Amino acid sequence: MTAYRINAIALFLAREWGDVELEASLRDALEAHYEPTWDRRRGEFTWGLGLGEEYPRGQYNGFLAAAEAVSSGAWTRMSESPLPKQPGLVEGVDFPTVALRQARWEAGTLHLQLHPQNDDVVGQPTRFRVTGLAGPSEPGRWRVAGEAGLSTDGTDLVIETTVHDGCLVVRPRD
Numbered sequence: 001m002t003a004y005r006i007n008a009i010a011l012f013l014a015r016e017w018g019d020v021e022l023e024a025s026l027r028d029a030l031e032a033h034y035e036p037t038w039d040r041r042r043g044e045f046t047w048g049l050g051l052g053e054e055y056p057r058g059q060y061n062g063f064l065a066a067a068e069a070v071s072s073g074a075w076t077r078m079s080e081s082p083l084p085k086q087p088g089l090v091e092g093v094d095f096p097t098v099a100l101r102q103a104r105w106e107a108g109t110l111h112l113q114l115h116p117q118n119d120d121v122v123g124q125p126t127r128f129r130v131t132g133l134a135g136p137s138e139p140g141r142w143r144v145a146g147e148a149g150l151s152t153d154g155t156d157l158v159i160e161t162t163v164h165d166g167c168l169v170v171r172p173r174d
Contacts, residue, residue, distance in 0.1 A: 010022070014026055035048030087108065091128065113167055116165055
């Protein structure tokens, strides 16, 4: 196992266990030696790891991203709790051209927060689906609020929009 992975796992565990002193020490070392880089054109944050490669190593960056994202006790809480039943799943997002900052169901309503990869892609058409909805998705059963159109394909909802930084709300018609 490489030092990159070991240090990422150590940072992950320090954050998970709430060891702020170890976390701070590891974070300082990683920031000083692992080349954290925000590429705004590609819409990516990665670590170069001193390897001098055109594209960052996915596995190492995956461990580092997980360590960056975890908060104290989050992994424990997640692994001890059953996943909540969700009415549908968002699929087919044109990532990285557009990312979902948020995709959450609340009281039968789907809240989506779109974010473009960069300014060059704003305005491009994009589409994605909401799959796994219970029962048939008749065209008139659902509506979308925001800059988007809504159609159906079998039991799937198809959302057509443009790449933009904004919110969409999908809900059943009353």
